[in-house]
Amino acid sequence: xxxxxxxxxYRHTTASVVRGWRERRxxxxxxxTRCKECGEVHFPRRTVCPRCNGRNLEPFKHSxxxxxxxxDISYVATGVHxxxxxxxxxxxxxxxxxxxxxxxxxxxETPLEKIVPGARVRMVVRKLHRESNSSWMxxxxxxxxx
Amino acid sequence: MADKKRRVCVVxxxxxxxxxxxxxxxxxxxxxxxxxxxxxxxxxxxxxxxDACVCAYHGExxxxxxxxxxxxxxxxxxxxxxxxxxxxxxxxxxxxxxNAYYLIASGQFDxxxxxxxxxxxxxxGYTEYINISYDVEYxxxxxxxxxxxxxxxxxxxxxxxxYEGFEEMAAMSHQTHWFARxxxxxxxxxxPQPSLESLNNASSLFSMMGEGQAACVLMDEETALKxxxxxxxxxxxAYSTDSHYCGHKVKVETVGPLMPEELKRExxxxxxxxxxxFVAADKAYKMAGISPExxxxxxxxxxxLTCPFLVEALRLAPVGEALRYFKEGRFxxxxxxxxxxxxxxxxxxxxSGADGLNQIVENVHQLRGEAGERQVKDAKCAATLNxxxxxxxxxxxxxxxxxxxxxx
Numbered sequence: 001x002x003x004x005x006x007x008x009x010y011r012h013t014t015a016s017v018v019r020g021w022r023e024r025r026x027x028x029x030x031x032x033t034r035c036k037e038c039g040e041v042h043f044p045r046r047t048v049c050p051r052c053n054g055r056n057l058e059p060f061k062h063s064x065x066x067x068x069x070x071x072d073i074s075y076v077a078t079g080v081h082x083x084x085x086x087x088x089x090x091x092x093x094x095x096x097x098x099x100x101x102x103x104x105x106x107x108x109e110t111p112l113e114k115i116v117p118g119a120r121v122r123m124v125v126r127k128l129h130r131e132s133n134s135s136w137m138x139x140x141x142x143x144x145x146x
Numbered sequence: 147m148a149d150k151k152r153r154v155c156v157v158x159x160x161x162x163x164x165x166x167x168x169x170x171x172x173x174x175x176x177x178x179x180x181x182x183x184x185x186x187x188x189x190x191x192x193x194x195x196x197d198a199c200v201c202a203y204h205g206e207x208x209x210x211x212x213x214x215x216x217x218x219x220x221x222x223x224x225x226x227x228x229x230x231x232x233x234x235x236x237x238x239x240x241x242x243x244x245n246a247y248y249l250i251a252s253g254q255f256d257x258x259x260x261x262x263x264x265x266x267x268x269x270x271g272y273t274e275y276i277n278i279s280y281d282v283e284y285x286x287x288x289x290x291x292x293x294x295x296x297x298x299x300x301x302x303x304x305x306x307x308x309y310e311g312f313e314e315m316a317a318m319s320h321q322t323h324w325f326a327r328x329x330x331x332x333x334x335x336x337x338p339q340p341s342l343e344s345l346n347n348a349s350s351l352f353s354m355m356g357e358g359q360a361a362c363v364l365m366d367e368e369t370a371l372k373x374x375x376x377x378x379x380x381x382x383x384a385y386s387t388d389s390h391y392c393g394h395k396v397k398v399e400t401v402g403p404l405m406p407e408e409l410k411r412e413x414x415x416x417x418x419x420x421x422x423x424f425v426a427a428d429k430a431y432k433m434a435g436i437s438p439e440x441x442x443x444x445x446x447x448x449x450x451l452t453c454p455f456l457v458e459a460l461r462l463a464p465v466g467e468a469l470r471y472f473k474e475g476r477f478x479x480x481x482x483x484x485x486x487x488x489x490x491x492x493x494x495x496x497x498s499g500a501d502g503l504n505q506i507v508e509n510v511h512q513l514r515g516e517a518g519e520r521q522v523k524d525a526k527c528a529a530t531l532n533x534x535x536x537x538x539x540x541x542x543x544x545x546x547x548x549x550x551x552x553x554x
Contacts, residue, residue, distance in 0.1 A: 023283050040399060044284050044391065050402045069396055070302035070417060072294065092294045094393055094417070102393035104290055104298075117305070128288060139288055 020137060025059070027139040028125055032101060034060035043101035064123035065145075066097040071107065071115055095121055095142055103140075110144040120145045151251040155370040155377035156545065158189025158363035159507040162263075166333030166354025166495020174211070174265035174359070175221035181359035181500075182222050182261055189363040190373050193222060196363075197255040199229040200246045202238030202262030204498035205279040210269045218261065235279045235292070236447060237385075237534030238262050239360060239502025240541030244383045246364050256369045262499040263359030279535060281391040293450075295392040295536035300351075300451035303418045307466035312346050314469035318453060319350035319492055321478055326489025328519035329508075333495035353449045353491030360503035362510070378513050382434030382544035388422040390538045418466070420533070422540045423459030427531055430542035431461075438462055440553050441483050441544075442525040443512045445505035447533045448490040456531045457485060459540075484522045487512060502541060505530040513547040526550040 023044070025031040032043035037054035043062055048055055071093035091107045093115070107115050108126060121142040128137040160181045162169075169177065178201075186193055201218045203209040211217050215229035234241040239262035246258040266272045277291040285291070309315075320342050326332035327339050333354045370377040389400040398405060398416045409416075409424060431437065438461040446456035454468030462483050463471045471477060477485035488494045488508035491501065509528035511517045527546045533539070 019283070020287060023287075026284065027287070042399070043393065044281075050400045053402070070298050070305070072297040072301050074294075074297065090294075092290055092298060094298055094396060096396060102396040104285055104288070104295065104392040106288065117302075137287060 017131075017133070017135070030062040030064055030097070030103070030123055030140060032060050032062055033057040041100045043097070043103055060099075062097045062101055063099040066095045066121055066142075068107070068115070068117050068119045068121060068144075069094040069096045069102060070117055073112060073115065091115060093121075093142070106141045108141040108143060114144045152253055153367040154247050154250045154364055154380045155367055156362050156380060156506070156510050157365050157370050157373050157377055158185040158187070158191070159361070159510045160184025160186075160188055161331060161360035161500065161504055161507050162358045163331040164333040164356065164495055165358030165360075165497035165500055165504060166356040166491070166493070168267040169357050170267060174209075174263060174268065174357075175217070177265070177357065177359040178218060178221055178261055178263060178361075181263065181361040182259060185259065185361040185363050191257070191363065193224050195257055196224055196227055196259050197257045198227055198246075198249055199224060199259040199261065200232060200242040200249070201229060201260070202232050202234070202242035202499045202502070204238060204264050204266075204276075205233050205235055208264065208266065208269065208272065208275050208279065208498070222259075222261075224259070234539045234541070235534030236496075236498045236501050237532045237539040237541050238499040239504070239506075240530065240532040240543060241385055241502070241534075241539070243362065243364075243502060243506060243543060244385050244541055247380055247383050250364055250366050256366055258364045259361060260364060260503060261359060261361040262501075262503045263357070264498040264500065265357045266355070266498070267357055281389075285391065290392075292390070292535045296450040296452065298392060299395065299417060299455070299536065303451050303454070303466075306418045309469060312348060312350065314473045315348070315351055315451075316342055316345040318448075318469060318472035319345045321472060321475075322448065322486050322490045322492045325479075325487050325520050326493030329488050329494060332489040332493055334489060334493035351448070351450050351492065353496035354493065356495045356497050358495065358497035358500045358504075360500040360507055362503060362506055376514055376548065378510050379546050379548070379550075380543065381436065381546055382430035382432070383542070384426040384429035384433065385539075385541045386422040386426040386429070387540075388538050390535050392536050395537060420455045420459050420537045420540070422537055423456055423531060423533065426540040426542040427459045427461065427529075430529075430544050434544040434546075436527060436544055436546070436552075440527050441529045442527050443484045443487055443509060443522045444529045444531070445486055445488065445490070445508055446531045447501060447505075448486060448492050449496065452533050453486070453490070455537070456533060460529055460531050460542075479520065479522055484525075487517065487520050487522060502530065502532040505532060506543060506545075509545055513545060
């Protein structure tokens with residue numbers, strides 16, 4: 001894991017700024033939704049509850065701690081991936097949050113041998129990549145707690 | 147309702163060779179015409195006899211052709227008949243086939259062309275666009291694509307079901323390569339068979355990515371018998387969907403109250419099975435009135451470990467056992483049910499929108515008994531199960547030939 005943040009190549013399509021801005025509470029706070037009818041919690045946020053099909057949903061901030069369910073450490077760049085192509089190894093993990101939902105996220109700033117199923121993790125907000133309009137995108141990643 | 151539906155048959159099939167290779171000298175329209183006209187010739191019909199067409203492509207952005215239906219209609223010279231365009235990631239071909247089935251079964255159309263394909267090398271932004279065939283608001287923004295999801299479920303499956311090394315995967319890959327060496331249209335055809343030792347790694351499960359088109363002509367039984375005396379009957383079709391978001395697969399909250407009873411688990415952990423696949427396969431078996439033991443040959447989508455996921459969804463092996471069955475040779479040409487007899491994505495090649503139709507083309511060849519060296523002896527019933535994204539879109543098609551009788 002490099003100590004220094006290396007600048008990634010620009011993404012060559014233009015994303016809608018509004019589309020990213022709408023999801024800011026999810027991306028920075030892990031805010032999803034909870035169904036007022038059946039109590040099911042969701043992440044990402046939903047407008048219809050898949051369990052009871054209720055539409056009476058409220059914002060719900062998920063806990064920022066959880067456990068790695070399964071993970072994959074890839075040493076091969078399988079495509080220019082919104083600038084992630086040269087940031088290797090690429091680590092993806094399914095995190096079971098303590099509040100009940102599961103998220104797909106990157107594990108960062110952790111020695112590789114500690115990235116194993118069952119490890120406790122904590123959410124952090126980090127730089128993701130740079131859009132072609134030159135603005136930086138931010139979002140959650142996870143670090144393994146000792 | 148069921149008795150009012152008309153019986154549907156496959157009358158002609160065609161596909162372009164080497165779907166796991168790029169074809170820089172051809173446009174997607176030329177490849178579509180090659181596949182479609184091969185199917186017309188196979189069906190002994192002319193293009194102008196068609197009543198409708200359903201076509202498939204991988205997804206928005208990847209095809210770099212908007213208004214796909216009209217472009218296809220013009221490319222094939224079949225205007226002004228209706229051409230419906232569908233997109234369901236790698237499952238597109240199967241989805242188009244299933245929709246064509248409904249068009250005919252309903253009595254609205256008699257002769258329908260199904261065509262699907264992809265031309266990823268033509269798109270400057272392909273590696274970027276392919277990623278939007280996934281959850282876009284989160285996963286795409288965070289730099290994940292559905293292949294990452296595939297790696298995660300594969301890792302989990304291996305761990306949970308006790309696969310330490312790559313021995314079983316090598317056996318599966320080796321068998322698939324063996325079939326491809328006997329299929330002149332496979333990308334790996336004519337190249338030396340890789341040794342078992344050289345496949346003993348994770349890369350042996352990667353598909354050959356490329357470009358191609360595949361096509362089928364479907365007709366109702368009465369019309370079909372005017373064109374052929376050996377129609378292949380489509381007995382069961384089903385299509386099911388689930389969430390693109392990989393995190394939703396852990397507890398399958400997305401399925402809600404429709405979760406099949408017998409699949410429910412105490413620990414609520416469903417990351418190693420394909421719920422939507424089970425749903426599609428069960429529906430198709432029920433519609434066809436056929437049991438899994440009666441299937442002689444099956445084609446399933448194989449990339450990473452989707453092959454065992456889908457073989458298990460087709461109930462050809464218990465959950466967690468499919469790879470061991472491959473190693474024991476139970477899915478070889480002389481096994482209980484031959485799997486991926488055309489070489490699959492691994493060695494036939496993977497042209498996204500064409501995959502589902504390439505599977506059906508192979509099953510038709512097998513059921514007609516014209517598959518040559520890779521012919522499964524006496525094949526009478528064939529199944530395909532195809533997948534799009536991470537267990538998100540699943541299409542199942544079960545076909546029989548006229549010699550099929552239920553096993554006692």
